[in-house]
Amino acid sequence: MERKNSKINIKKYIMIKVLLVEDSVRKLKDLRSIIDSIPEKVEFEIAHDTTTAKRFMAGIKFDLMILDLCLPTRTGDDPSPENGKDLLIEIGKSLRLNKPFHIIGLTEYKEYIEKYSKVFDNFLWALLEYSDSHSDWSDAVKTKIEYLVSSKREILNPSMVPFQFDLAIVTALRDPELTSILRLPANWEKITIPGDPSEYYKGIFQNEDNKVTVVCSASLQMGMVSSALQTGKMIRNFRPKIIAMTGIAGGVEKKGNLGDIICTELSFDYGSGKIKTIKETEDSKFEPDYKPIPLKPDLLELMKNIETSRKYLNDIKSNWPADSPEFELKLRVGPLATGAGVIENKKIIEDITAHSRKLTGIDMETYGVFYAAENSTKPKP
Incomplete structure (x- = not known):
């Protein structure tokens, strides 16, 4: 029993913070399923539009942001891939926003992959194709989160x-x-x-x-x-x-x-x-x-x-x-x-x-x- 408690106490310090910028209930469910599969504690916030995302980043330093490309500016507005692109560029230039350590882009539209990949490439981030028919994107997201957990474990390890x-x-x-x-x-x-x-x-x-x-x-x-x-x-x-x-x-x-x-x-x-x-x-x-x-x-x-x-x-x-x-x-x-x-x-x-x-x-x-x-x-x- 003591061994188990000790293990939990160690894990609570190996915590990463993730910002999910996503307006699709279906994709959010899949992303939460990935997070739930990680044994270490992953704390996350959800923003359904770019304005809310910027409000979160003004006060919190996130280890990872998972950004849906096609988003509304505010809840109730029409979504557009230009909004996701503009948010990414603003993060790179802004002194007001806490820049996430890592960013992953998601879109279920192949034409957006071709059109907007270069914007992500310029920052050495990835734009992944979301799909119900294959797990390539979810495997990549999980691998990234596990990498961040492992990196933080090494940083927090006094040895x-x-x-x-x-x-x-x-x-x-x-x-x-x-x-x-x-x-x-x-x-x-x-x-x-x-x-x-x-x-x-x-x-x-x-x-x-x-x-x-x-x-x-x-x-x-x-x-x-x-x-x-x-x-x-x-x-x-x-x-x-x-x-x-x-x-x-x-x-x-x-x-x-x-x-x-x-x-x-x-x-x-x-x-x-x-x-x-x-x-x-x-x-x-x-x-x-x-x-x-x-x-x-x-x-x-x-x-x-x-x-x-x-x-x-x-x-x-x-x-x-x-x-x-x-x-x-x-x-x-x-x-x-x-x-x-x-x-x-x-x-x-x-x-x-x-x-x-x-x-x-x-x-x-x-x-x-x-x-x-x-x-x-x-x-x-």
Whole structure:
């Protein structure tokens, strides 16, 4: 049942709009039969004359217009093929009308095919001969609608969109985390997306050898849920090759010094598991069931090379704009635990470390970023 509902939800977005400009009840019935045979949703409007057709096109952008050549100007007027021809020409010239993406002409009179085909040919549209005796015209119309549905499906499929940015950066807080990123030289430009309360900034990190296009944004609040949502929006809106999170994490005693850089090799939610009641004492017991997500191997290898070679680390410390610790700055690559709250309890940290002995730090957001990226639509960062 759920599978069926999911399929319907997907189809409702693959919708094309068709304008049927036709004054014949018989031909309209045949056209509606074709539309009804298409599994995806095809929304259509009917205009019985050219004046009504122009009124529709003034307000709606149609994917396809099926135009009967012989039409009245208004309901009650005599139909004429000149009216269909004039409408086609006006669509091509008018700035007031929304031009349909595709147009198919129909007529049941062979003499009109010969006389008016050139008008359609000039716009690379087709004028088809309607007939009750063969299905050539209806097969062509159905093929065109199916093509438009397929094209729209590809456009709406996120996996068809290539990477647009080299790097996306998510931060948990606007200040000091996002503001620190925006102090980096990148010629930042603010971006707003209609309907989205988040603010985004795009720029370019550049030196003599490389150029990296970057976009960054802060989550609306702290925590895994917010970071996962913000990461999903960043991926959907900007399609980055790499997505990263910068921020402040709590360290683990004897696993580093204040100011060290932590790179997450393995991310997990330390609150994932089951709370059981011990019958004898009625005490509760937590049984963890972590589902860790690893860093991509190529990025992990890059980070480990920096960790061992100390490339960039001395420059970061010497160029730091504020007071820096006296000890040597290090990059520490290892597991990082994420949870719902800030921990100031040694026993809880010891319990987490017992299940991840190489734990390097604890925060509230990283697993949300990893989970959103790992389960995003293709192309995945």
